[in-house]
Amino acid sequence: MMDLAPEIVVLLIGASLLAGFIDSIAGGGGLITVPAMLLAGYPPVDALGTNKLQSLFGSGSATLAYASKGHVDLRKQLPAALVSFIGSVAGAGLATILPGEWLAAILPALLIAIALYFAFKPNMDDFDRAQRITPFFFGLTIVPVIGFYDGVFGPGTGSFFMIAFVSLAGYGVLKATAHTKLLNFASNLGGFALFASVGVVHWKIGLVMGVAQFLGARLGASLAMRSGAKLIKPLLVITCVGLAIRLLLN
Template sequence: MFEVSLDLALSLIGAAFVAGFVDAIAGGGGLITLPVLLLAGATPLQAFSTNKVQGAFGAATAALTYAAKGQVNLRAQLGAASLAFLSGLAGAFLVSVLPTEALRRVLPFILIAIAAFFALRKGLDDTDRAERIRPAAFAAFVVPLIGFYDGLIGPGAGAFYMIGFVMLAGYGVLKATAHTKLLNFASNLGGLVAFAAIGAPWWVTGIAMGLAQVAGASLGARLAMKKGARLIKPLLVVTSTALAVRLIWQMI
């Protein structure tokens, strides 16, 4: 049945619920699930690929929940999502070929900069602002870049989509969060397809965690729509900072 013992499986399922809740609001759910998968005995490749399995459930649930409340038009995002999927697929296939160490060393500082932006930027709320880049250009250039990163490395991809929508597309915080989820799902799914091709995921455990993600993501998205930027901003700051600290700790 499970690839791990029952008590470890229950711990992983609990972690997935919390991760789905956090990820639906501010991203960063992998910060919770990846370490738990590694502690459960997964190899790094198994942990990353199983994380893609369960994460896809949460991202899809969050996207559908936001769409049901009119926060995002998923059909309008299908083109961008297709690019995110292909980019995530390419990134995952090239993970063993491209040198990623330099990017991993710079990543914590990028995440800290994102946290500082959302913590210190005045007037950053749910109000839309003037766009700096047309939607077609955003889909053609920004989305593939982040999608490729999601397949190649992964941590922080949701935050990168989010800040792109805020800074370049001019979206308010809640709208940016809602528009992030389908793209995050698509690039996550692209990475999963690549990992599945080499038989790496723990499928049963990943699907069980995914069902917990569905419950957590649904609750998180509903709460985010109720509280808006007042909840999303501080949680994004916390998750980005925590992820940066974890990455720095790994390098020491």
């Protein structure tokens, strides 16, 4: 851990708690924790790597919460999770050698498009709809692309998985959220493995932030399962717009 002042550590813990809560429902936690780590003085690649460590706790906590209530079958989804992991490893490898400015340029427009989709699409509820592509093709094409994006850049990954599950796989909003957390955990794990192998993970602060992420995610997932689409939909819209504004300001 860097020589951080106590108030900076408290700030990072608070950011992780909030990020875990929001990310477990609508995604976007990285746009809270990564800027917080940059403000604390961490280099960009170190911030991304350490963020992957603490994000494992949040996405893992949410995944276990949703699975324990039967919203996602972990064993059935393992192949897709493996593909997400592999895609993220490849993306993280690219992140260590290339800047991500070109992704930052197009990401706000994509996030606003997702917000508009969820805001105005009728019948956006917790009931499953017709599939547009098969689960096999979904796992073979959509999952590795989003996993790769999470490894190379990150912010908005949960939102991209959400819109893919709802619009292509035909999942209801709560089911899509549950499955998003599993694939996001796998992509976090892949990115973390690559970043750790090149020595850019700060373990002490990452683990401290991870505990806060775990608690925040458990609270958020519990609230999402009680409220379903009526909570997830508006929070997803707000999160996507907030992420887009944040990136535009940057």
